[in-house]
Amino acid sequence: MFQAGIPNYRSSDPYYYQYFVCHMCKRKMKVKRSKSLSPEPSSSNEYKRPRIANSGDSDNDYLECRLLNLSDDVLLNIMKFLHPQDLMALSLCCQRLEQVTRDRTLWSNCVDFRTAPTLLEDLEKYVKFFRPMTTRLRIRGNLQSNKHRGLSQSFFSAIRATCQLKELTMEEYDIDADKIQITDFPKMIEKLSLKGCRMHHLQTDKSYFFRMDFHMPNLTCLILSKCNWFYPHSLMVISKMVKLKELRLDSCYRLGECVAYASLATRFGFKSLEILDLRDTGLGDSEICCFSSTKTLTHLYLECPRSPRPVYCYEHEPRPYRPPQQHSTDPRLRVFEDQNILEVNNDRLLIDERRIVPYFDFERCLVSDRAICALGSYVCDRTILNNIQDMIFVEVDRRVVNNPNLKELVVRNYPRVTNQSLVHLAANAPSLEYLDVTGTTVTREGVEMFKSQKPGVTILSSFDET
Template identity: 70%
Template structure:
C-alpha cells in the first residue's frame, strides 16, 4: 500500500486538494476541512498555473514527459538525429539507452556532420552491430587534436559489421606501414578515401596491391583529392572484376606516366561505367586510351584551374600569354615524357596536357575492320566490313574549360554518339551556332555551354 503525505492547507469550504497517484499517474481529489484562517496559507504569487482546461470533464491527464511516449514514437523521433546526438541521448537513462540501440537507427551511420577524432570514434563502437550496411566518417587534417585511424578500429569493423556494404573515410591520415588495404572490410561494395592522406607508402608496389582478391565485390571506388595517388595504381585497380564507378578527380599526379593508363585500359576496366577525371592534367593521349572501354557510360573531364585559358568565341584570337609554370613533382623533375603515336617526345609545353578535339573525337567513333580471307590468282577476298564502335554506351560527357575543344567535337558527337543524352562543353571554344546546330541534329540530348549562362 502506498502512503501519501499531504501538506495541510487551510482553504475555504468546500474545497478539494489534488494529488498525483504514482501508480496510475492520475489526478485524484480529496475533500479538505474548513479553513480557520481568513487568507489561504498559499498566496497567489506562489500558486502554480492550472494545466487542466476548464471545459475538460475528464480529470485523467498524463504529464508532459519524453518517457511517456511509446518506443515506436521515440524511434520515429530518433531517426532524424545524427549519431552524436544519439550518443548523448543514450546517457540520460536506461530506457533511452536501450531505445537508442535499436537496429533501425544504426543500419546507415553517418558521422560526417562534424569531424570526429579517433578517441571519440572509438566510443561509438559499442553501438556497432552486424546489421550496419553503411558507415561514413570524416576527420580533420588541420586540427591540433588530429589523430590518424588505428588498425584496431578497422579490426572492430571487420569483426562486428559483417554486412557492411559502404565505407566512407574522409580527411583522415592513414599510415601505410600499419594499415594495409587488406585491413579494410572485405565485403564492402563502395569504398571512399576522399581527401585522405596516406603516408609511409611503399615505393615498390601499389597500396592497392591484391585489392581485386581482397574486395571482389567492390563496385565503386572514390579517391577524390588524393594527392598521393600515382598512375601505376591504375594497373591494380583495373583488375577489379566488378568495378563500375571510379572517381579520381583532383588526383594531380595521374599525368606522370601514360604507359600505365594505356595498359590499364587495354587489359582491364571490363565493367567500368562511370569515370571522373576532373581537375587532372590529363591530355589527349591518356583520354584516348579509354576509347576501348566498351562499358563506359559517364565521363567527366574538366581542366584544372591553374591551366585554364577560358575565352568566348566572340572575343576572337586571344593575345599572346606568357608561358605557364609547370608543376614541380616530388622528384623535382620538370620534364615530362609523352608517348604519342610511337614517338617519344618531351613535354616542354605543358599545354600538351590539355584536352582537344582529338580526345573527344576518339570517343564514340566508328572504326572499320577488314580481314583478308584468301588470295587466288590475283584476286583478294576480304571479310565484310565490321564496324567497331568505341564507347557505344556513352550517355553523359562533360568537357569543361578546354579552349582547344571546338565545333569539330560537336560535329563528331552528333554523327557518332548515338547513345548520348547529356553534354557539357562550358568554357570551350565551341560557337553559339555550333551549339544550335547540334541541338537541331540531336534534339534528345541536353547540352550545356557558356552561352546558356546568365
C-alpha cells in the same frame, strides 16, 4: 437480470445488450505495448514510471509532458530523426535512454557521422552501438585540426567483427600505410570512398592497392577524389577489379603523364567500368584516347585544371636532398611490384627535405579534339585490295565502335575543343543523352548544328541563356 457494477435494465430494453457489451470490453481491454526491439526491455519494473494518482477534482487533473513519460516506441520514432552524435549524447543521460538508443533499428542500414568531424576516440565509442545489420558507414575527420589522429588498426578490427559493411566512406582522415594496409579494410564492401584522405609512409615500389582485386572481389565503386597521394601506376592494380563500375579520380593532381599505365590498364582491364571521373587532373589526349577502348563506359567527366598546381606530399621524417639525375639509378623508383616500369620524367622532379614537388606541363594536359574524336564509333580508312588495268578495288567502309554506350560526356574549360568534336559526336555517338562543352571554343553555330542533328541530346555550352 442483474450483475454487479451494471445497472438493472430490462432485457427488453434495446440498448441493454449494447451497453453490456461495451462495459465488459472496457473492463477487459488493456493498453498493450508492442514488443520492444531493444536488447533488453526498457519497460521493466525497475524503470516503470509511477502511476498518476486519481484526483477527486477531475478538472484539475493534468499530465506533465516529460521525455521519460513517453513509451519506447514513441522514443524510437523520435530518435530515428537524430544524428548518431545526438544518439550518443542521449545514451549518457540515463539507463533507460541508453537502452533505447541501442535499439538495432536505429543502427541498421546507413549510419552517417558526416554532419560533424568525428574524433577517433568517439569512433571507438560508437562501435558498441553497431549491429550486424549496419551495412553502410560514413565518417568524416578534419585534417586541419591537431586533435584528429589517424585511423587505428583497432577501429578496423572492430567494424570487421561487428558489422557486415557494404559501403565504407571515410573522408579527410590521416592513414598510416605502415599500420593500415588495404587488406585491413572490410572484405565484402561494394563501395569504398577515401575522399580527401591523406596517406603517410607509402612504399615507393608498391601500390597501396596491391592485391585489392583478391581482397575486395565485390567492389563496384571506388572514390579517390582529392587524394594527392594517388600515383598513376595504381591504375594497373585498380583495372583488375572485375566488378568495378564507378571510378572517381577527380582532383588527383599526380595523375598525369601515364600513357603506359593507362594503355595497359584499358587494354587488359576495366571490363565493367561505366562511370569515370577525371576532372581537375593532368591527363591529356594520349591518356583519354586509351579509355576509348573501354566498351562499357557510359559516363565520362573531363574538366581542365584551373591552374598548374604543385603537389606536396609531406612525410613524418625529413629526407635528405638528392639531385634529380640520381633517381635514374635508384632501382626502387624504376620497377613496381607487378614488374611494370615506372614512368617518371626525372627532369621535372625537385626534392627537398620535407616535400616532393612534381611539376607537370600545363599545356600538355589540355584535352583537344583528338581525344574527343576517339570516343564513339568512326569509319576507318579504306585500304586498296587490288589494282588491275586502271581498276582500283578497295575494301568496304569499316566502322570501329568505341564506347557505343556513352550516354553522358562532360568536357569543360578546354580551349582546344572546337566544333570538330561536335560534328564527330553528332555522327558517331548514338547513345549520347547529355553533353557539356562549357568553356570550350565551340561556336554558337556549332551548338545549333549539333542540336538540329541531335534534338534528343541535352547540351550545355557558354551560349546558354542565364
